[in-house]
Amino acid sequence: MENGxxxxxxAAAAHSEGYSTQAGGESSHAEGSTTIASGSAAHAExxxxxxxxxxxxxxxxxxxxxxxxSHAEGYLTRATGNSTHAEGAVTLAAGAEAHxxxxxxxxxxxxxxxxxxxxxxxxxAAHAExxxxVAGGSFAHxxxxxxxxxxxxAHAExxGTTADGQxSHAEGFMTQAFGANSHAEGENTMVMPVxxxxxxxxxxxxxxxxxxxxxxxxxxxxxxxxSAVIExxxxxxxxxxxxxxxxxxxYAEMFETADGLALEPGYFVTFDSAGGKIRKxxxxxSYILGVVSARPAILADSSDLRWHKLFVTDEWDxxxxxxxxxxxxxxxxxxxxxxxxxKTEPVLNPDWNASQAYxxxxxxxEWVAVGILGKLLVRDDGTCQPGSYCMPNDDGIATAAPTGxxxxxxxxxxxxxxxxx
Numbered sequence: 343m344e345n346g347x348x349x350x351x352x353a354a355a356a357h358s359e360g361y362s363t364q365a366g367g368e369s370s371h372a373e374g375s376t377t378i379a380s381g382s383a384a385h386a387e388x389x390x391x392x393x394x395x396x397x398x399x400x401x402x403x404x405x406x407x408x409x410x411x412s413h414a415e416g417y418l419t420r421a422t423g424n425s426t427h428a429e430g431a432v433t434l435a436a437g438a439e440a441h442x443x444x445x446x447x448x449x450x451x452x453x454x455x456x457x458x459x460x461x462x463x464x465x466x467a468a469h470a471e472x473x474x475x476v477a478g479g480s481f482a483h484x485x486x487x488x489x490x491x492x493x494x495x496a497h498a499e500x501x502g503t504t505a506d507g508q509x510s511h512a513e514g515f516m517t518q519a520f521g522a523n524s525h526a527e528g529e530n531t532m533v534m535p536v537x538x539x540x541x542x543x544x545x546x547x548x549x550x551x552x553x554x555x556x557x558x559x560x561x562x563x564x565x566x567x568x569s570a571v572i573e574x575x576x577x578x579x580x581x582x583x584x585x586x587x588x589x590x591x592x593y594a595e596m597f598e599t600a601d602g603l604a605l606e607p608g609y610f611v612t613f614d615s616a617g618g619k620i621r622k623x624x625x626x627x628s629y630i631l632g633v634v635s636a637r638p639a640i641l642a643d644s645s646d647l648r649w650h651k652l653f654v655t656d657e658w659d660x661x662x663x664x665x666x667x668x669x670x671x672x673x674x675x676x677x678x679x680x681x682x683x684x685k686t687e688p689v690l691n692p693d694w695n696a697s698q699a700y701x702x703x704x705x706x707x708e709w710v711a712v713g714i715l716g717k718l719l720v721r722d723d724g725t726c727q728p729g730s731y732c733m734p735n736d737d738g739i740a741t742a743a744p745t746g747x748x749x750x751x752x753x754x755x756x757x758x759x760x761x762x763x
Contacts, residue, residue: 353382367396381410395424409435423452437466451480465494479508480677493522495679507533508681521552522681531558532566538683539574551575552685575686576661577647587639592716592762594638596645596703597631604707607636608721608757610734611712620712622738630734632762633720635713644711646702653688662689715763717750722758732760 356365356372356379363372363379363386370379370386370393377386377400384393384400384407391400391407391414398407398414398421405414405421405428412421412428412435419428419435419442426435426442426449433442433449433456440449440456440463447456447470454463454470454477461470461477461484468477468484468491475484475491475498482491482498482505489498489505489512496505496512496519503512503526510519510526510533517526521540524533529545539553547558547566553574559582560566571580599605600614600621610623612631623630643650653661666687671680703709722740726732726749733746740747740758747760 409438507535507538509679521549522683524549528558530560530566531556542568544569575663575688585640590637590639592635592638592713592718593640593642594632594635594711594713595642596709597712599708599710602708605634605710607634608719609634609738610720610740611710611738620710623734624736624738625734625741626736627734632712632714633718633760635711635718638711638713639716641704641711644703646704649694649700651691652694654691663687664689713762716761717759718762719753719757720747720760721756724755726752726758728752728758732758 352366353368353370355369358365358372360374362376365372366380367382367384370384372379373387375389378392379386381393381395381398383396384398386393387401388403390404391402393400393407395408395410397411400407400414402416405419407414407421409422409426410424412426414421414428416429417431419433421428421435423436423438423440426440428435428442430444432446435442435449437450437452437454440454442449442456444458446460448462449456450464451466451468453467456463456470458471459473461475463470463477465478465482466480468482470477470484472486474488477484478492479494479496482496484491485499487501489500489503491498491505493506493508493510495509498505498512500514502516504518505512506520507522507524510524512519513527515529517528518532519526520535521533522538524539525541526533527543531542531544532548533540533542534549537549537552540549542549542556542558544558546560547556547568549556550571551573555572556568557570559569569582597620600619610630610633611620612623612627612629614621620631655661663686665684668683668685670678670682673679720740725742726740728749728751730749731743731746732740732749733743735741747762750759750761752758
């Protein structure tokens with residue numbers, strides 16, 4: 343059927359109407375001005391639109407739906423992939439089942455989605471949104487302004503961010519995550535390509551170790567710096583500053599009691615004659631180790647995170663390391679989720695028993711924290727005076743003495759604060 347001027351409907355059940363429209367496909371429909379519906383059951387409407395494949399739909403101005411079952415609408419949009427959708431202005435949906443919307447967006451990967459302004463989703467099932475963003479990796483996501491997510495499963499958001507490593511994440515302003523499984527956030531922070539699994543936040547800094555945490559605080563004009571780093575492989579803590587404790591004021595270490603029983607805070611202690619275990623000190627002891635601490639500022643030898651013999655060590659108690667193979671991981675469809683690589687790890691002690699639960703020393707009554715340096719609270723018999731000195735009596739509590747530990751102040755009738763060194 344033809345209605346209007348200069349129209350052509352040649353195929354069976356075709357319909358053209360308007361001006362210079364062509365319905366060339368069977369059961370097709372062309373309407374408007376200079377539209378072409380050449381695919382079977384295709385539909386073209388508006389001005390200079392083309393629906394050239396079966397069941398395609400083009401509408402608006404100068405739009406093209408050339409993929410089977412595709413849809414193009416708006417201005418100069420193109421839906422070239424099968425089952426794609428392009429809408430807005432100058433958008434392109436080229437990948438199978440892709441969707442492009444907004445202005446100058448491109449959904450090039452199969453099942454991809456691009457929206458906003460000048461965004462590109464070229465990876466399979468990738469998603470780009472915002473302005474000038476690129477999602478190039480498979481299943482990648484880029485959002486914000488000028489962010490690029492080029493690694494598979496990567497995510498870039500914010501402004502000028504880059505997530506290049508597989509499964510990496512970059513957020514904030516001008517951050518870059520090049521290492522696999524890494525995370526960069528803040529401003530101008532970067533995870534180096536060799537530092538897989540690293541995390542950095544702050545400003546103007548780069549990573550130092552793989553699978554480690556970094557707090558960046560670099561100069562605006564000058565070198566990139568980290569004010570704090572926790573190295574994952576060793577557990578070492580690096581600080582470019584001071585450890586500040588709000589109230590606790592002593593350095594303590596964990597010691598085991600000789601009789602296996604708990605010791606309450608505030609008692610003077612010394613070593614038992616049998617070796618490295620401790621007991622309450624008496625007036626006859628010439629060596630005083632320290633005072634049982636209730637809340638140390640620093641506590642060493644606690645073994646709270648793990649069994650202290652979990653890893654093999656040398657004769658100087660240094661942990662031994664080895665290179666281990668990390669196998670490739672694929673999903674049920676065969677997509678590579680993680681590439682094969684190597685990793686440096688401590689050598690596991692063969693005596694470790696995975697079925698045995700570890701109880702930290704701080705949760706065992708036979709282990710106590712002994713303050714050996716700093717300001718400590720100690721029990722006293724009421725005789726000690728601020729500005730004078732004290733020593734333990736036969737019960738391990740402080741009593742006035744001509745020399746010994748300096749008494750700083752009295753805190754209760756039966757408690758004073760002393761300085762231990």
